[in-house]
Amino acid sequence: MNLWSKYKKVINSPLYYFQIFIAIVKGSFYILYCRIFKRNIKIGFPFIVYGNVNIKGPGKVIIGKKCTVVENVFRGLSITTFSNDSIVSIGGEGCLLGGLTIRCHSKIELGNNIMTAVSLIQDTLFVTNNNKSYTNYDSSLWKSEPIVIGNNVWLGGHCCILPGSKIGDDCVLSACSVIYKNEINNYNLASGNPVRRSLPIERILGLRK
Amino acid sequence: MKDIIAQLRGILFKIKCKLFFKKVTIAKGLRIYKKLKIVGPGQVFIGNNCRVAGIKGDASKYVTIDTHSPTAVIKIGDNVSLYASRISSNYQITIGDNVLIEESGIVDTDFHSIDRSRDLPIDEDLNKCRINIGNNVSIGAHSVVIKGVAIGDNVVIVPASVVSMSIKSDSLAMGNPARVIKQ
Numbered sequence: 001m002n003l004w005s006k007y008k009k010v011i012n013s014p015l016y017y018f019q020i021f022i023a024i025v026k027g028s029f030y031i032l033y034c035r036i037f038k039r040n041i042k043i044g045f046p047f048i049v050y051g052n053v054n055i056k057g058p059g060k061v062i063i064g065k066k067c068t069v070v071e072n073v074f075r076g077l078s079i080t081t082f083s084n085d086s087i088v089s090i091g092g093e094g095c096l097l098g099g100l101t102i103r104c105h106s107k108i109e110l111g112n113n114i115m116t117a118v119s120l121i122q123d124t125l126f127v128t129n130n131n132k133s134y135t136n137y138d139s140s141l142w143k144s145e146p147i148v149i150g151n152n153v154w155l156g157g158h159c160c161i162l163p164g165s166k167i168g169d170d171c172v173l174s175a176c177s178v179i180y181k182n183e184i185n186n187y188n189l190a191s192g193n194p195v196r197r198s199l200p201i202e203r204i205l206g207l208r209k
Numbered sequence: 210m211k212d213i214i215a216q217l218r219g220i221l222f223k224i225k226c227k228l229f230f231k232k233v234t235i236a237k238g239l240r241i242y243k244k245l246k247i248v249g250p251g252q253v254f255i256g257n258n259c260r261v262a263g264i265k266g267d268a269s270k271y272v273t274i275d276t277h278s279p280t281a282v283i284k285i286g287d288n289v290s291l292y293a294s295r296i297s298s299n300y301q302i303t304i305g306d307n308v309l310i311e312e313s314g315i316v317d318t319d320f321h322s323i324d325r326s327r328d329l330p331i332d333e334d335l336n337k338c339r340i341n342i343g344n345n346v347s348i349g350a351h352s353v354v355i356k357g358v359a360i361g362d363n364v365v366i367v368p369a370s371v372v373s374m375s376i377k378s379d380s381l382a383m384g385n386p387a388r389v390i391k392q
Contacts, residue, residue: 056265080265103264125349125367126311127264128292141365141381160351160369178369180383193369193385 023048023068043067044092051076051098058084059104064092064112072099072118080104082127090114091151100155103127105144111151111169121147121161150186172201215240236287243293244271251276251298256287256306263293264312264350273297277318286344300335305344305362312350315340319356343378352387 010017027047034041034055041055044065051071055061059081067090069077079088079102086104090097091112099118102108106123124144145164153167156175164181167173171184174191184190190198219239226233226247233253242262247253253274261272274283275297283298286306294310296302298317304310317338322330338356346360349368354360361378371385381391 082265120351120369122350122368125365126309126347127350128262128290128309128311158351162368178367178383180367193371194383 019050020048023050027069049076052078054078055080057081057086057104059086059088062087062089064090064095066092067095067097070096070098075099075101075118078102086123107146109147110149111153113152114149114155115153116155117157117175119155119157119159119161123147123163125163145181170201171198211242212240215242246271246273248273249276249281250279251281251283254282254284256285256289258288259285260290262290277320281317298340299338300333301339302342303340304342305346307345308342309347311348311368313348313352313354315342315354317356 024046027049028045030049030053031043031045031047034043040059041061043063044067046066047063048068051069053069053076055078057080061079061081077097077100081088081104083105086106088102088104088108090110091114093112095110095113096115098116100116100121102121104123108121108123123146125141147161147163147165149161149167150169150171152170154172156173156177158176159173160178162178162180165179166183167179168184168186168188170187172189173179174189176193177191177195178193179190179195182195184195184198187201188198189201189204218241222241222245223235223239226235230247232251233247235255236257238258239255240260242260245261253276263271272291272293273295276283277297277299281298282301283296284303286304286308288306289304289308291310293312295314300317302315302317317340318333319330321327333356340354340356341359343360343362343364345363346366348354348366349370351369352366352372354372358372359375360372361376363379364376365381366372366387367381367383370383370387372382372387374386376382376387376389379392380389382389
């Protein structure tokens, strides 16, 4: 792109570019704040923040480069870790995180280039398991199991990802779907509450019969 | 330190209810970590050692208990812990002992009829709409319990499920509508 045409774009819509500038400044201030006060959080440099970012807890949080947080409905990105051993890692390369809430006891991994709407990722069925008197039914339900999500995944609005679920690369999760102890193969579309079957996207598009 | 403040807030809330809201009765040992709202003309009973809190780092941090008519009754048992949940009734809701409710709604009515007029619902009564939740039940986040549902003892409900049919005791339920997966 020519430099003159870039200049023309900025002149035509100055407010839009001003917003981007402010978002980058906000993100870099947040990175500085984490470097100084919260050493357990590591964020890559171009961190573009339009909404709120709310990271709490003693565990490790690693966010890659070039992530953007978009303000969605009323919440931005919120990550909470409940123990010292818990690790949340989000790959970089243009993740678009809007309204994502992550609650982690043991381990949650997200790949590169993920797109999310308002959705929930939980490591255990019940977050507040301080009280042992509730474990009457089955104590194995209260253990946390790691979650792995591959690269280039699109999570729809209001979907829930619950312990023991694995999602492959290039997948799409439709809105309001719930996964619990289930696996989805690469390049598939999954839907339903709970997710029962998933279709390969190549077949849906009619590329392969 | 947090526990002491929570207990003090619970005692203050109890005194406030004795002075101003006489239909609300609270037993011993209520602990309020975030915020508790009780609204409406109906009766509310809260048992011993209940716990009101919000999930850490979340947007919605307070518990609301609503009653929409003077005949409405909400009974909450002992050792119940409510995390950022909502209980609203027009008829009757009873919750047993040792129940955990996490960021979800228990609603007794439809609030409006299906007509074009959108008035009060016509074909609802106490026997159809009453909700019973047994002992040792735990309900996950983002789930909803709809009118006319009875949940037995020792039930676990997976997050993000819609409970519209009654569920037997000693079971694990999930989905929309919630079905029993495992017994």
